[in-house]
Amino acid sequence: MKINMSHGSGGAQTSGLINDIFLKAFGNKILNRLEDAAVLSLSGKVAYTTDSFVVTPLIFAGGDIGRLSVCGTVNDLLMMGAVPKYLTAGFIIEEGASAQTLERIAQSMAKAAKEAGVKIAAGDTKVVEGSGGVYINTSGIGEVVKSGISISNCKAGDAIIVSGNLGEHHAAILAERMDVQNNIKSDCAPLNAIVVNLIQNNIAVHCMRDVTRGGLATVLNEIASGSRCGVEISETQLPVSDEVRGFCDILGLDPLYMANEGKMVAVVSGRHAKKALETIKSSRYGKNARIIGSVVEGKGVTMTTALGGRRAVDVLYGEGLPRIC
Template sequence: MEDKILLAHGSGGKLAHELVEKGFLKAFDNPLLAKLDDSAVFNLSGRLAFTTDSYVVSPIFFPGGDIGKLAVCGTVNDLAMSGAKPLYLSLSFIIEEGLPQGELSQIVDSIYKAAQEANVEIVAGDTKVVNRGSADKLFINTAGVGIIAEGIDISGSNASPGDKVLLSGPIGDHGIAVVSQREGLSFSTQLKSDCAPLGSLVAEMLEASSNIHCLRDPTRGGLATTLNELAKQSKVSIRIEEEKIPVREEVLAACEMLGFDPLYVANEGKLVAIVPTKDANKVLKAMQQNHYAKDAAIIGEVQAERPGRVVMKTCLGASRIVDMLVGDLLPRIC
């Protein structure tokens, strides 16, 4: 019979130690974690970025990733969106009893790979096992710290009129890839989640220009919600052009079928950058040279009038409002 996670794996006893040592320590091997003290102790100097996130995606495996890769990428990306170099993460696992151990090792393995690629270390962790029905297979909570270099000032409130809006690639892949696996909805698609760590992309963009005003990853709520957040925070309006926004044909087709608008569908490996006009092309070029932003494009610009609004020029040359997402398009997408 397949080995499953038992309540005893979270008890703090022998089984728990076995899980930590064989399951996690081996995979995430690093000196800070290996000490097994109550906290990871390390030196850092400079301005710190510190973030936390929880991952409850359903299903836990989806085309292009799983909850583990998502947890690493999501946390790394939150740090990177502040202009920080991501360094250390913590991971807390809340496991529903009965989760096959094989699935857990697969997830641990993909966490290891994602962390390697993102060049971060998992330095603290925790495991709890809850009764069947008290969680859905696996939830992961994370925290992350990174360091922000001198002279970098990135914030959602920094957009100013005249700035250009850059998008790193086609939108909606993650949301549609996850939905395609949902019970009651499942449909066949070649589409994969875009889930990716964007630390190196941000580093290369910052190398091209240290004047980047805003960075944000359009996750839940999609591009539309992210642009609305930026417009409100910066008290500006953002005008985008429908035809400049890259969307894959498969995403468009799935959206038509499901009644979604790709502007509201979640991404996990994309970013929006707001950059002064004079640096926009430099940053765009740097983006297009990175594997994760080959299709980056300038999709619009920041304006002063009607602060808080996002307006889109449609393919017919008309204008329409792009509002924030109302209600939930899809629960548990990340």
């Protein structure tokens, strides 16, 4: 079945769509009440965020827009030291979208939500003219269990840890768009285990950031400017799989600037560096973690290259586009 404008009318077909696809996938006590708003119980400080997802193709190696929309928002909450509790999900569906695809997306969201320990507590659907596109907005709320984690908290001597191989989501999406066959899969994942374990092990975490659009280079520059410090990294320590490295070499892309959807940077006190690394490595989605460098006095991000040279690592400007020749 294809979605048409009548599915967005607010009448019987809208109810059918909600019941058959969304409630079937997400159903829980709060959502099933179908009230105008969800009423939630939370304690202490809460973290609250929102993100929209517009990726094409909707389904790709290693994930889909549904999984992405849950993981993206969940990870943003986690990075503030919060345990994610509830999400809302808003769907803007272009007419012509396949109901089967929507169902697959919704099921995938439900699975990711279960993995991340969150409930989808409220939702909305709209149908607009178009040609089969699907856009999702999620917002999320979580309870802060470790406060004081901030982009402005990093200090000289801190260690910088990346939780795993870079560039996989970006490379997987590009490969799909280019119709290139390879084994690269999106890394799209909720990072609860890594964050919860860091906090439970009493690691002195000063800052956490998920490494999404703009890539690691952009996150490191945000740390340098947010904390008024310098960042030194070593190229040989950057975790990149051989397959992503090869893909990047062909297209003239740099893994430092590529998007990830299941990777984070943790900036921890230098004295906890080793313990933090071990904690992350033993957590789900963290086995390829590496200490890539440290926070120093000064400003900007500087990298020691594999050959022993030094260069600045700037933020991403414009889109990260493959080169012409």
